[in-house]
Amino acid sequence: MWILIVIMVFVAGIFILFQYPGSKTMSDFRESVDNRIANTQKQTDVFAEADLVGLPAPVQRFFRSCGYLGTPKMSYMKAAFRNVDFILSEKQTIKIDYTQYNFVEKPERFAYIRSSLYCIPFEGLDSYGNGFGSMKGTLGKVIPLFNQQGESMNKSSLITILAECFIVPNVALQNYISWEGIDDTHAKATISYYGISASGVFTFNENGEAISFQTSDRTSIDMSGSVREAEWSAIYSDYMNNNGIRQPRVLKSIWHYVEGDCVYFNENESEVVIKYY
Template structure:
């Protein structure tokens, strides 16, 4: 839900150069590519035959983390390989601009860590992904004119962070393992660290009185040189396929001490198996 670079130029004159008759085939081509790439992503997902959650796994974890897993998972819950979801909501292309309505699809794998997200507003189509250990962002005006294309180490880190903080949608992903470590902070928060393929990212998870993950906080690049606090919030948990999942999520950057939200997504559809694109 969390795009990395917000300063997308609004090239109004470019829109006039794109024949409206071309928009439908452009959308169809983008949809075909998304389905193809999501199919490939899911083909990489590792199987977890017979692996299930048991409360004994929680021994030694920080107290709020133990309470969270007892609350959102049921004994014997099979480990999840990935998910697909659709969402609605609002998005800002710049922190100073107005909200735009957005619809999106997202495909996620647990092992290896990976996701592909595509969001569509009235003017923009956005593709954000972390695939094979590499992050990237592509933004097109009217689906045709490329206005942002980003990749490189900052994107690798930022998109892996996005994958990590969206793991409340995939709660078995947060259970302790060789890749996942929890460190105690206090009775309402714990530090979460994820490592894979030589990359490591971390965030502070905050828990509410219902023992749900309510916030995540970390540092993320807002441009090519500057890291700022990046905060995500999670609300409206509902039981989905036997687990409690947040369905209302918001992402914000903190600039000059002010929290500035830019993405507010509401989950409309979520499936875990079979792993296949919409």
């Protein structure tokens, strides 16, 4: 009888823990974001033609065509995805909610992932701050699943910020990014910070929209820590008008493995909601 009571109390405690909205992972995410916001200097300028001097032609066309000229420069961005397809491993795809913040003054990025595995809460924290990148996963709010860190993560996190510079366009104008023209629809960009550099190529369409970014400077690291080299692409599509500026509605991420492409983030084309601050 006492054993049964202990088991029932334990199960009830687990149920209450799962129902409680807070967690250490969420607290760490909020603390990181709140700290950066508190120490971020508010931008007071607007995007102007003078900002475009010296940039490759397709980059200039992006700012003009997508309506940023004359609008306020952002200090940071919040992007929120809901019910996104995410490939957790070779045999498992899950649905996730994904909320991220990208900061301008310094290339920093923090993202919180919420989902479930076998009806048990699963959380992730994808972060890059002070030059250090990491990807942590937690099951049941308290059980660590993985914690990927190191030089490969640092560089991969930095290149992700570069890949997303046109969804928070003030980043594209910062001194830590340099540009090299290729042709009328392609431009190479290099991001350098904390002693790390990474590069990739953006592709633009005839409307001036940035539609993809490809690089070999991002490393594929799975839950077990296995490292794999492959080309990586970010895709931006379905541009929509949002208060006078054009933003992509759908963002995807793809690994180009030898055996074939893997759309590991947002194959179901869930819509992203972008807000500037």
